[in-house]
Amino acid sequence: MTRRHNRTRAERGIPEATVARLPVYLRALHSLQERGVATVSSEELATAAGVNSAKLRKDLSHLGSYGTRGVGYEVEYLVYQISRELGLTQDWVVAIIGVGNLGRALAGYGGFASRGFRVAALLDADESVVGERISGLTVRHIDDLESVVAEQGVSIAVLATPAAAAQSLCDRVVAAGVTSVLNFAPVVLSVPEGVDVRKVDLSIELQILAFHEQRKAGGPGEGGWAGELDGPGDRPRGEGPPGTKQYIEAVEA
């Protein structure tokens, strides 16, 4: 441990994996705070967050040296430090684009406001929805997107539209100056350099679960590949693609 200047830490670079866990730690800390806990050890906090304690300590060390050896971390202080690092000490203005089932659910989700996210606008293309009041907001028409973004100072756009509309709406919000997008539409968005996109895809999550579930039940497509090493029925490798032969057979197997 080279003492020296106290800048040994990541100058600017907190690992992405760490950033993704900070919100989890923060939640655990809030929970502790509510229970009146003032101090917590890395071991306890790690358990609450569902991670390894060494990983937690290393994560926190990227923010600075905020623990006390022999004691642990002061909950309130840590809450503040993580909040500041994540940018939660300031307010973020969010616009939700698309007020279908999902958009409504998001508009009513309480987890946003409590974290410094202020849903300031709901927009939709459907005339029959425009004007409706949802969770204290009046739905605006998508034509007003640019002006709403400007007026409200929107910095994060949440796309909860059908897949077909997502890319063009994304282009519009980006053109309007938004540089962070949370995308619920099942499409890969392409955005210019400097714009961040995060994707939430329900169907992909289920598919990943299905993969593991299938594995537990034993091999792909049911039945697995009995004799892998040789003999007939070997894995179709370079079998010459879809002659429609063993392809169809496999379908019916």
Next chain:
Amino acid sequence: MTRRHNRTRAERGIPEATVARLPVYLRALHSLQERGVATVSSEELATAAGVNSAKLRKDLSHLGSYGTRGVGYEVEYLVYQISRELGLTQDWVVAIIGVGNLGRALAGYGGFASRGFRVAALLDADESVVGERISGLTVRHIDDLESVVAEQGVSIAVLATPAAAAQSLCDRVVAAGVTSVLNFAPVVLSVPEGVDVRKVDLSIELQILAFHEQRKAGGPGEGGWAGELDGPGDRPRGEGPPGTKQYIEAVEA
């Protein structure tokens, strides 16, 4: 490339990172299929899926050798192979626990059925919701959870409940035999060995976006760390935790 037996591929182990991308490829392939495209190169498919082409080829190589050099991949065949690997050639029975805003949105989400996921049950603890018909299903009372799981053969549970209820409901579905859980509640679930849990957390995604957004705007807490190398106002490292001194100052900064 050592020819030999054609088992050089992962015997049973497809990397987790690859599994997470297969659904994305699958979606891109479906899109191509709808447009009547019969053959696609790794370069084209990679672009459509938003990944590097080498990565895509390596991912696909884990499933087998399904391409034709000089040509590319046959779309229909690849769709089938990926579907089979992910276990989408069979039906998966899904139960949604918690019929609030989010649960309703999920119940109405079309992206499930089209991928072999059949929502077979909706459950809630709120008497005033039980009996209601949503998306063709009648909401059952949570007391019936065990019997519903057994009767319908539920293999995947989707938790869309408040945080406080999630763990105990998770315990119940696991006890009832479910081994895959998709959790929307903002808590870390603990489950026994052999049970898979995937988490979708809206607020975490926003917090990660906020972190990057803040960074673009220049440093944490606004203002960044002007002189990092020396002088006063240096990064609080080992400054002795919350003496409440510069902690409070920073809050008001």
Next chain:
DNA sequence: CGGACTTTGTGCGCGTGTTCACAAAGGCTT
């Protein structure tokens, strides 16, 4: 005031995932 005890912060080795770059394979043209 000193020593025992607790807990942090991190060096280090390991495994996983990503990317480059290229030889081999197949199709296509002449």
Next chain:
DNA sequence: AAGCCTTTGTGAACACGCGCACAAAGTCCG
């Protein structure tokens, strides 16, 4: 049938993240 062109499949180097294990640092008690 021979050679050219395209594209796959993968070896190898590199980057990243994880977790162990431990020294350093601090607390607390006698």
